[in-house]
Structures are given as C-alpha cells and as structure tokens.
Amino acid sequence: MENPLLSYTLFLADNSLITGQRLSEWCGYGPILEQDIALSNIALDHLGQARMLLQYAAEQKGEGWTEDRLAYFRDEKNFRNLLMTELPKGDWGYTVMRAFLYDTYHFYEMTGLLQSKDEQLRAIAQKAIKEIRYHAQWSAEWVIRLGDGTEESHQRVKGSLLELWPFTGEFFETDEAAIELNGRGIAPNYAHIRTQWKAKVEEVLELATLERPEDGWMQSGGRNGAHTEHMGYLLAEMQHIPRSYPDAQW
Amino acid sequence: MVNASPEGADSDVILQLLGQVSDPEVPVLSILDLGIVRSWRQDENGVEVVITPTYSGCPAMDTIEADIRKTFLEAGYPSLEVRTVLDPPWTTDWMSAEGKEKLRAYGIAPPESKSADKRTLFGKEETVRCPHCRSLETEVVSMFGSTACKALYRCKDCLEPFDYFKCI
Numbered sequence: 001m002e003n004p005l006l007s008y009t010l011f012l013a014d015n016s017l018i019t020g021q022r023l024s025e026w027c028g029y030g031p032i033l034e035q036d037i038a039l040s041n042i043a044l045d046h047l048g049q050a051r052m053l054l055q056y057a058a059e060q061k062g063e064g065w066t067e068d069r070l071a072y073f074r075d076e077k078n079f080r081n082l083l084m085t086e087l088p089k090g091d092w093g094y095t096v097m098r099a100f101l102y103d104t105y106h107f108y109e110m111t112g113l114l115q116s117k118d119e120q121l122r123a124i125a126q127k128a129i130k131e132i133r134y135h136a137q138w139s140a141e142w143v144i145r146l147g148d149g150t151e152e153s154h155q156r157v158k159g160s161l162l163e164l165w166p167f168t169g170e171f172f173e174t175d176e177a178a179i180e181l182n183g184r185g186i187a188p189n190y191a192h193i194r195t196q197w198k199a200k201v202e203e204v205l206e207l208a209t210l211e212r213p214e215d216g217w218m219q220s221g222g223r224n225g226a227h228t229e230h231m232g233y234l235l236a237e238m239q240h241i242p243r244s245y246p247d248a249q250w
Numbered sequence: 251m252v253n254a255s256p257e258g259a260d261s262d263v264i265l266q267l268l269g270q271v272s273d274p275e276v277p278v279l280s281i282l283d284l285g286i287v288r289s290w291r292q293d294e295n296g297v298e299v300v301i302t303p304t305y306s307g308c309p310a311m312d313t314i315e316a317d318i319r320k321t322f323l324e325a326g327y328p329s330l331e332v333r334t335v336l337d338p339p340w341t342t343d344w345m346s347a348e349g350k351e352k353l354r355a356y357g358i359a360p361p362e363s364k365s366a367d368k369r370t371l372f373g374k375e376e377t378v379r380c381p382h383c384r385s386l387e388t389e390v391v392s393m394f395g396s397t398a399c400k401a402l403y404r405c406k407d408c409l410e411p412f413d414y415f416k417c418i
C-alpha cells in the first residue's frame with residue numbers, strides 16, 4: 001500500500017483541483033455578472049487550496065515531484081477525486097445543488113481536520129475553513145432560492161438532487177489509508193462527518209421545500225482511480241497545454 | 251501583525267522598505283497595513299521576510315513576493331529570502347487601524363470589528379457602514395466581489411454600490 005498520508009493528501013488535493021477546474025467553466029457564462037464573479041472567486045479558492053495540498057503531496061513524494069507535475073502529468077487512473085466533483089457542470093440549478101452537497105461535506109471534513117495531528121494538514125484546514133464557510137453559505141442560499149422559487153426552478157433543482165444523490169455515498173467511504181490515519185488522529189472520522197452533513201442537508205432542503213432522496217445504490221470508484229466517462233475530457237482540457245509544451249515556464 | 255521585529259542597524263530601513271510594497275489589488279494599502287508580513291530578520295546571509303497569504307488562491311501573492319524582491323534589490327539588499335507560511339492563518343484582525351482608514355478613504359468599506367468564528371456554518375450577517383455617506387442602511391449584493399477579499403454591497407441611503415473588505 002502507498003504511504004497512507006500521501007494517498008489521503010492526494011485525495012483532498014484532487015477533490016479541490018477538479019472542483020476548481022469544473023467551476024471555472026462558468027467564468028464568462030454566469031447567469032448574472034455578480035454570480036459569474038462569485039463562481040470564479042469560489043473556483044479560485046478551490047484551486048488555491050489544491051495548490052497547498054499538492055505542494056504538500058509533492059514534498060512527501062520527493063524525487064523531483066512538484067505541484068504542477070502532480071496536476072498536469074498524472075493520468076486519470078491516478079486521480080483520487082470523488083466522482084461527483086468531475087460530473088459536467090449542467091445547468092445553474094445542477095451546479096448549485098452539486099456545490100451545496102459538496103460544500104457542506106467539505107465544510108465538516110475541514111472542520112474535522114482542524115484537529116489533525118498532522119501539522120501541515122491542520123494549517124491548510126485553518127486557512128481553508130474561512131473560505132469554505134462562505135462557499136457553503138452561498139450554495140445553501142441558492143438551493144433555497146431555487147427550491148422555494150418558481151415551478152420551473154423547483155423542478156430543475158429537484159431533478160438535480162435526484163441525479164446527484166447516488167454520488168453522495170462516496171463522500172463517507174473509508175479506505176485502508178483513511179482508517180489508519182483516523183486511528184493516528186490525522187484524518188477525521190467520516191462516520192461522524194456523515195451525521196453532521198445529513199443534519200445540515202436536511203435542514204436546508206426543508207427550507208428549500210425539497211425532499212431528501214432515499215439512500216439507495218451508491219456510486220463508487222473515484223478514490224481508486226475508476227472515474228466516470230467525463231473525467232478524461234476534463235483532464236484533456238486541463239492538461240493539454242503543459243503536455244504539449246512540457247518545458248514551458250511562466 | 252509583525253512578530254519578532256529585530257533590533258539592529260538596518261531595522262528601520264527594512265521596515266520602511268516593507269512599507270513601500272503595496273497590495274497590487276488595493277494599492278492604497280502597504281503589505282504592513284494589510285498585516286501579511288509575519289516577521290523579518292537580518293543576518294550575515296541577508297534579509298529574510300516571512301509573509302502569509304490572505305486567501306489560498308490569492309493571485310496577488312506572487313506579485314507581492316516579486317515586488318518585495320525588487321524593492322530590496324533596488325535599495326541595495328541583493329540577498330533576500332521570502333518565505334510563505336500558512337499557520338496561523340491570516341485574519342483581517344491583523345489589518346492596522348491606519349490601513350482601515352486608508353481603505354475607507356479609498357472608497358472600500360474596511361472589515362468590521364473582530365472576525366467572527368468561522369467554524370460555525372451560517373453565522374449572523376455583519377452590519378457594514380457605507381464608506382461614502384457612512385450610513386448603516388446597506389445591503390449585501392454578493393458575498394463575492396471584484397477580488398477574493400471583497401464582497402459587493404449597496405447603500406440604501408446614497409444608493410452607491412461599494413466594495414466591502416470581508417472579515418475572515
């Protein structure tokens with residue numbers, strides 16, 4: 001097994017990187033200027049967090065690895081991100097519903113990491129939590145606005161919620177690395193995060209006049225590099241310049 | 251917030267040089283006003299400056315580092331080390347009172363009071379004073395403004411929109 005701390009750091013880093021990459025697709029396409037700017041800012045926060053985590057992963061990996069090499073020169077099967085983060089951006093309702101489900105999870109995950117015995121993960125969490133709180137609030141407000149909005153907006157976010165729900169089970173899966181790191185006080189307890197997440201999601205969905213879907217069969221695979229058919233296209237767009245010009249420098 | 255400011259022959263000069271480096275996105279603020287300089291020291295190898303990012307993805311950090319280098323190089327300090335640390339995380343509480351006044355004069359509402367506890371989800375909304383007419387009758391337009399550190403507000407009295415430097 002790969003070093004559990006490295007494997008876990010990459011899991012966190014890839015979630016931020018792929019989320020930031022997906023959200024950045026809205027830049028220039030937002031429904032109104034303020035929200036276009038909001039999403040670009042949020043995407044930038046995720047990329048900034050990804051950079052800190054990838055720098056830490058590169059440090060652990062050694063042997064000439066850098067944050068850029070990890071982002072641009074790994075292939076699909078080596079990315080650990082949750083499947084939900086790579087799904088296409090969809091319409092505005094889909095984007096805010098995905099952001100809400102993920103941001104709420106991300107908030108409690110980082111809150112758990114504030115207590116991590118790993119100094120660097122703790123420092124990154126302390127930095128990131130201030131930003132994530134804004135993200136989670138923004139997406140929850142939009143879910144309420146659209147859910148409790150017009151017939152059309154309600155139908156759209158309802159559909160998005162049903163489509164996205166099977167991807168939420170993966171949030172709380174624990175692999176060997178996560179179990180070992182939890183035992184050592186480095187990673188949070190994901191069962192505990194699930195309880196907190198569920199309570200907050202139910203509270204917001206109720207305000208949005210939406211019903212929480214029943215837990216059924218859940219998608220899985222991101223952590224092990226088994227991605228959806230959308231991941232390759234995302235990576236092709238993100239990686240093609242550095243791969244075409246591997247020695248290019250800023 | 252600057253810790254461990256050393257006493258020494260060049261101490262005043264170094265502080266003065268750091269005061270000349272401005273935030274590229276809010277040029278009325280120096281990096282000292284902003285509170286992102288953690289510490290500096292000088293020994294026989296040169297000068298070391300420790301800074302901390304405001305936001306994780308703040309694109310100004312690279313520019314700020316380059317500007318510090320340029321300023322010190324021009325002042326005759328060729329060996330300079332700029333180090334970035336994350337812990338403890340930057341907070342708007344470290345912005346100097348002078349910095350807040352400069353922001354207000356520039357038309358940006360400075361961060362209000364103490365940063366709230368960011369570990370609770372959905373805290374109370376802040377009351378923000380209009381930097382133009384000083385009215386408290388303002389409303390948030392968007393929590394995400396022209397840069398990562400700002401939110402967009404509108405004054406209900408003078409009707410002017412304005413940027414608010416978010417508390418974090």
Ligand SMILES: [Zn+2]
Nearest residue numbers: 380383405408
């Ligand atoms: Zn006013």
